[in-house]
Amino acid sequence: MDGLHRSTDPRDYQNVPQPIVVMSKRFDDGHTIPLHNHARDQLLYAVGGIMRLQTMHHAWLVPPDGAICIPGGTDHTVTMFGDVEMRTLYIDVAAVRARPQPLCVIAVTSLMRELILALSKEPIAYTAGSRAAHIARMIELEIEAARQLALHVPLPADRRLQNMCAALLADPSDGRTLEQWSHQSGASARTLARLFERDLGMGFNAWRQRVRFQSAVEALSRGQPVSLVAHKHGYSSPSAFTAAFRRAMGMPPSALAVQGNRATPALRPDESA
Template sequence: MIERPPHNVHVRFEDTPMPVAALAADYPHGAFIEPHQHRRAQLLYASEGVMLIEAHTGRWVVPPTRAVWLDAGLEHTVRMSGNVCMRTVFIEPGATVGLPQGSCVVDVPPLLRELILAAVDVPLDYAAGSRDELLMHLLLAELTAIPRLPLYLPWPEDERLRRLCDAILAAPEQGHEIAQWAQMLGMAERTLHRAFQRETGMTFGRWRQHARLFLALERLAHGEKIVNVALDHGYTSQSAFAAMFKRHFGIAPSAFYR
């Protein structure tokens, strides 16, 4: 098992004159990386386990077969769910045209996966024109063609709305309607509707639906029964949960981590 790297080891992966560098690190379940940021853009991929990345503007959930692209300079934290085999690619801003614009979760098809795994063995001082440089150039080319995925949960700025969102994540099974939340927050229902839409780009109902699915992903990653996950996240049945899961992610929950 690869050892967890010492603090700030990433600095030399960002200071190398080469436009791309990759780092391997393994973390136990529950490990937490404190708020930090990088000078370079970052592709975070885990061949095993689930990563939960949080920034001030939102949260991303990253299961295996997916990765998260983080813009340069974005302060964020990372929490590990399950034992995580993390592979990080640092990309110099402007390294090539067509790279993702805006932090997002992306698909990791088989070729990109193998390139990421191979890149961690490439030395920081790889020679121009070498096989290592060709591998890194191919990795960059693949990053310009990957599709974004709906694995992002936007976070409001308004303190009252943030409390509402925290409460939903703490108890996803509860079924308070927006009128009840508005009363508890001391807001008019219409005001809450408008504020939530303005700050997150989503309706309250759609945001709660996303939040429940994201929390369910973490439980499924631990191998928990689908029916238990469904009921604990406010769904009336396993079939209702499976239908919503497939509509959102394009695949059944039983196949998602396979």
């Protein structure tokens, strides 16, 4: 067990007796971890950089000061934007007292951030009543109380929406209305609107805005100026984009760009996290 806290192999963290353990790993900009899953629940947090996680049915953006809860057994890929210094918490849901979280992005408070960093520096083989055990319990409480962020984009199964949604994912600035899309999709605007509500759980405009914000965060993380990002994502002015972005993300895009560009030295990653 000695030195296990230095391992970057996720398999070393699945069967330990501790209820919460932390793995530290760094990834280069643009790296994609291929489809995989783990036995334990995960909390995926990036100290620096931005991550996009995708399952069969959803795409999730994980911005700075956010983390994603991943139930055990969930197949997913992870793509890095900027050099990502990742902290992965592996959680034995049978051993913790907190209610397990669904697949979602949560806001990471300053306290949670410091607790995660503190536990990542503790030996993995901690004992009950130790400093590490108390930190782990506090992390449980912070996860349970965390605010969820609406940063996922549901992906359609209905063929009438698939081409349309794929086109919008490829070009988030596309400003065509449902009426205009109806000519291409073979369904009326009313039918398309009903399909968005039924299959994706939100209206067309709300879905397109989420796509735009995911793409915008990725662009900001690569250092593109706010004015250019606003124009590329269909906003008439940087001020309109900034106002909408602040309402959805809780911070202005300029602040996110600064956080997203925090550079961290990258080690050669393994093929899972």
